[in-house]
Amino acid sequence: MKKWPFSFPHHPLGLLALGLISVPFVGGDFFAYQIGLFLIYGIATQGVALCWGRLGFLPLGHALFFGLGAYLAGGVLKASTKEPMWLFALPIALLIPALLAWVLAFMVFSRSLRNGPYFSLITLAMSMLGFLAAQQWSEVTGGFNGLGDIPEVAGLDRYSSFYWVVACVAFCTTVLLSILVKRPIGILWRAISQNEDRLQLFGYATDRIKANAFAFSAFLAAMAGALFSAHQGIVTPQALGFVLSTEFVIWAAVGGKSSPAGALLGAVLVGYASAELRDFFSFWEVIVGAAFIVVVRFMPQGMAGIWINKQEQKNSTTNDPPQLAPTSSAPYKVPDLIFDGVRVTQSGVKILDALTFSVNGPGIRAIIGPNGAGKTSTFNALTGRLPVRGGKVSIAGIDVTGWRAWQVARLGIGRKMQIPSVFSELTVDQNLHIALWAGRMHGTQSLQRSPLAWNTKICDEMLDLFSALKDQRHVTAGLLSQGHRQALEFVMTVLPEPHLLLLDEPCAGLSPAETHRMIEVIQFAVQRLGAAALLIEHDISAVAALGGDVYVFHQGKLLAQGLLAEVQNNRDVRAVYAGAKK
Amino acid sequence: MTMDSGVILHGLNITYELATLSLTTLGLAVVFGLLGVMNMAHGEFVMIGSYAVVAVQQLGWPVATAMPVALTICGLLGWVVERWLIRPLYARPFDTLLATWALAMLLRKLVEAIWGKGYRNIEIALPAPVNFLGTPYPAYRLMLIFLAMLILVFLYFWYRKSSAGLRVRAMTTNPVLAEALGIDTKKLASQAFVIGMSLAGASGVLLSPLIRIEPGIGVDYLLDAFFVLVVGGLGTLAGFTGGVSVIGGSQALVSSIAGQTSGYAVVLIISIIFLWLKPDGIFSRR
Numbered sequence: 047m048k049k050w051p052f053s054f055p056h057h058p059l060g061l062l063a064l065g066l067i068s069v070p071f072v073g074g075d076f077f078a079y080q081i082g083l084f085l086i087y088g089i090a091t092q093g094v095a096l097c098w099g100r101l102g103f104l105p106l107g108h109a110l111f112f113g114l115g116a117y118l119a120g121g122v123l124k125a126s127t128k129e130p131m132w133l134f135a136l137p138i139a140l141l142i143p144a145l146l147a148w149v150l151a152f153m154v155f156s157r158s159l160r161n162g163p164y165f166s167l168i169t170l171a172m173s174m175l176g177f178l179a180a181q182q183w184s185e186v187t188g189g190f191n192g193l194g195d196i197p198e199v200a201g202l203d204r205y206s207s208f209y210w211v212v213a214c215v216a217f218c219t220t221v222l223l224s225i226l227v228k229r230p231i232g233i234l235w236r237a238i239s240q241n242e243d244r245l246q247l248f249g250y251a252t253d254r255i256k257a258n259a260f261a262f263s264a265f266l267a268a269m270a271g272a273l274f275s276a277h278q279g280i281v282t283p284q285a286l287g288f289v290l291s292t293e294f295v296i297w298a299a300v301g302g303k304s305s306p307a308g309a310l311l312g313a314v315l316v317g318y319a320s321a322e323l324r325d326f327f328s329f330w331e332v333i334v335g336a337a338f339i340v341v342v343r344f345m346p347q348g349m350a351g352i353w354i355n356k357q358e359q360k361n362s363t364t365n366d367p368p369q370l371a372p373t374s375s376a377p378y379k380v381p382d383l384i385f386d387g388v389r390v391t392q393s394g395v396k397i398l399d400a401l402t403f404s405v406n407g408p409g410i411r412a413i414i415g416p417n418g419a420g421k422t423s424t425f426n427a428l429t430g431r432l433p434v435r436g437g438k439v440s441i442a443g444i445d446v447t448g449w450r451a452w453q454v455a456r457l458g459i460g461r462k463m464q465i466p467s468v469f470s471e472l473t474v475d476q477n478l479h480i481a482l483w484a485g486r487m488h489g490t491q492s493l494q495r496s497p498l499a500w501n502t503k504i505c506d507e508m509l510d511l512f513s514a515l516k517d518q519r520h521v522t523a524g525l526l527s528q529g530h531r532q533a534l535e536f537v538m539t540v541l542p543e544p545h546l547l548l549l550d551e552p553c554a555g556l557s558p559a560e561t562h563r564m565i566e567v568i569q570f571a572v573q574r575l576g577a578a579a580l581l582i583e584h585d586i587s588a589v590a591a592l593g594g595d596v597y598v599f600h601q602g603k604l605l606a607q608g609l610l611a612e613v614q615n616n617r618d619v620r621a622v623y624a625g626a627k628k
Numbered sequence: 629m630t631m632d633s634g635v636i637l638h639g640l641n642i643t644y645e646l647a648t649l650s651l652t653t654l655g656l657a658v659v660f661g662l663l664g665v666m667n668m669a670h671g672e673f674v675m676i677g678s679y680a681v682v683a684v685q686q687l688g689w690p691v692a693t694a695m696p697v698a699l700t701i702c703g704l705l706g707w708v709v710e711r712w713l714i715r716p717l718y719a720r721p722f723d724t725l726l727a728t729w730a731l732a733m734l735l736r737k738l739v740e741a742i743w744g745k746g747y748r749n750i751e752i753a754l755p756a757p758v759n760f761l762g763t764p765y766p767a768y769r770l771m772l773i774f775l776a777m778l779i780l781v782f783l784y785f786w787y788r789k790s791s792a793g794l795r796v797r798a799m800t801t802n803p804v805l806a807e808a809l810g811i812d813t814k815k816l817a818s819q820a821f822v823i824g825m826s827l828a829g830a831s832g833v834l835l836s837p838l839i840r841i842e843p844g845i846g847v848d849y850l851l852d853a854f855f856v857l858v859v860g861g862l863g864t865l866a867g868f869t870g871g872v873s874v875i876g877g878s879q880a881l882v883s884s885i886a887g888q889t890s891g892y893a894v895v896l897i898i899s900i901i902f903l904w905l906k907p908d909g910i911f912s913r914r
Contacts, residue, residue: 104726162722163725164904178892178893288847292733331737332734334737335737338726
């Protein structure tokens with residue numbers, strides 16, 4: 047019972063299996079044929095729901111991949127009537143759309159994190175382009191009349207036995223997706239939709255994770271398309287057009303965009319009901335439109351929202367005994383950081399003005415300076431958030447000017463943000479795991495269960511120091527107090543075992559007692575990792591407590607550097623802070 | 629002489645295409661540019677404007693009443709939609725997009741349920757062609773060109789020179805600060821949305837004698853308008869006219885050479901390239 051995660055038949059998947067099996071017996075063969083069509087659409091809808099509900103970007107033109115899969119599979123099936131060897135080419139019908147999707151997503155997402163809405167519209171335009179192409183290129187596609195006379199697969203009668211193939215595929219994709227969302231990759235997907243920036247700062251190449259997920263969802267759509275071609279025997283340009291793309295989105299929204307079973311059932315229930323009622327009741331589609339508005343506005347989780355939240359919480363923990371995580375792939379040495387004449391400007395304002403400084407060897411350094419001195423901007427220039435207009439940033443002798451956040455992170459740089467940024471809809475445990483996996487989890491491990499049980503010595507030590515976090519491991523991170531959130535983000539920054547920590551006001555918003563605690567933990571962690579830390583802080587008593595060199599920034603330049611006492615006696619520094627004459 | 633009149637005719641045709649594109653795009657430009665809302669139901673408001681003419685004719689009212697009817701319906705609808713659908717979703721751009729899309733579907737299906745799917749034509753006697761620089765050209769089209777220019781010039785001066793325009797620009801640049809200075813941004817946003825939707829409805833009325841009216845025409849207007857904004861950017865008249873010229877011009881040009889489908893395909897490709905390579909600043913507002 048414990049090992050088998052689904053307690054049959056009370057589990058939704060058990061109910062789904064029972065429902066799918068009973069369709070032909072309850073409604074007869076023709077009813078099963080009709081339901082089969084919407085199960086096929088449901089599989090493609092699951093792909094849309096995966097991108098939208100899990101990763102947070104919305105494919106508006108998913109019919110492109112559905113139709114492409116349908117045309118390719120239809121063509122292959124037709125060719126196979128003359129030459130049976132063609133059947134071996136069937137996987138290509140699924141792989142070409144997936145590859146196209148990967149390239150498309152990678153090209154868009156690698157340019158910027160914040161172009162989700164453009165991506166939606168690009169997919170929409172692509173699907174319209176596909177529609178035009180299918181209509182125009184009639185020698186290949188049959189044009190407006192479609193590609194007809196597609197044979198049945200392996201002698202399965204499309205009006206009876208083919209239903210079982212469709213039902214089986216639909217059940218398998220539902221199970222597969224339900225498992226994946228509980229695996230590490232599923233947690234990373236949700237993390238992307240909540241805070242992609244943060245994920246990049248751990249060294250995750252989020253553009254690739256998104257491209258992979260989009261390719262997978264296109265693969266599902268293409269598979270649905272292939273089933274469609276065999277099921278219907280004809281593929282028309284409508285199979286890759288705008289209207290079908292829209293319907294996928296509506297079904298996903300109404301059924302439940304975060305639930306694979308919900309998306310499938312959304313397609314079957316809404317789709318079948320529409321097909322049946324459309325002709326008798328002219329206001330039916332007005333009602334569907336109104337329902338869609340209500341769902342978008344008030345029920346972001348759709349019909350599945352009624353049961354999904356309880357399920358997620360129950361299933362997200364593992365009962366496996368903790369196991370030691372593999373060692374981090376981050377370089378095991380403090381990297382030298384050099385800023386050489388770095389210039390950053392934004393809308394005409396100089397933010398960093400030929401900033402030059404360097405950090406060599408372990409230990410804590412503090413950056414101080416009045417507001418607008420360029421402290422946080424220095425971190426932003428380093429982690430690829432601000433475009434560097436001149437000069438050079440190098441880490442361990444490598445020129446990293448203009449690198450992306452995840453590339454910099456992989457050199458062993460950890461960053462804590464000024465406003466504590468955690469994955470607010472994930473539990474503390476899941477937050478910690480994401481940090482723990484960074485630099486450790488490779489390729490297929492993200493599909494396995496074992497990383498969910500990973501642990502490290504430093505993780506235990508850190509949680510012993512912040513015992514409040516330990517007691518709240520199953521609490522959603524968004525519900526934590528400011529102090530606990532600061533603590534959580536700091537622990538997360540430490541877990542990948544970076545050797546250069548960028549800490550942006552780690553004590554902001556903390557009580558004096560908490561500040562004291564935080565300083566102790568920072569000192570402990572830096573020592574424990576043998577790392578260097580660069581810390582932005584306004585509280586001079588905290589800076590004094592931390593010890594180490596102090597860098598004073600002013601107007602995007604390094605004004606002074608040295609021990610706190612020296613810096614405090616520096617005339618230029620006094621001028622900036624106290625307004626004395628230079 | 630024939631050569632000259634051919635050139636003039638061609639120029640007038642392209643000007644006319646650009647003018648109608650400007651008319652249908654303006655409403656979206658106002659809403660998108662000022663509120664940052666991607667209103668997927670924009671085309672449906674144009675469609676409603678056209679159906680206002682159909683309805684007025686069915687009722688046997690004079691055609692001239694179509695304009696106030698369309699303005700009232702679209703304005704009221706815009707007010708309700710802004711208040712109950714857009715405002716709660718300002719912080720969620722995806723959901724705004726979807727909610728307005730759902731609205732588009734609702735409006736389309738509603739019109740379809742009332743008037744059916746078929747094409748409708750407006751029965752109206754348009755004024756006879758007039759001579760324009762020696763070339764006979766439909767007077768109604770000339771009037772549309774003139775009107776489009778007039779509206780553009782008016783909006784430009786309103787936006788740049790009037791105090792209401794200044795408040796709107798303040799809201800667009802920094803809504804929080806604008807509110808702190810005593811500008812009622814909620815009211816302003818509501819007004820901007822109502823104006824945008826009324827403009828869309830008005831363009832539907834104006835175009836109704838020249839197009840085939842059916843419930844699904846909205847999508848084309850939406851996409852063309854959207855592509856104009858993607859190419860032209862927001863907030864400047866130069867960008868707007870630039871976008872109109874690139875989209876309208878390339879569509880007209882390619883269509884005349886290689887057929888309408890190719891013209892449409894070219895517009896799609898141009899837009900994909902712009903969305904991919906030059907998208908900055910369009911969704912970043914608000």
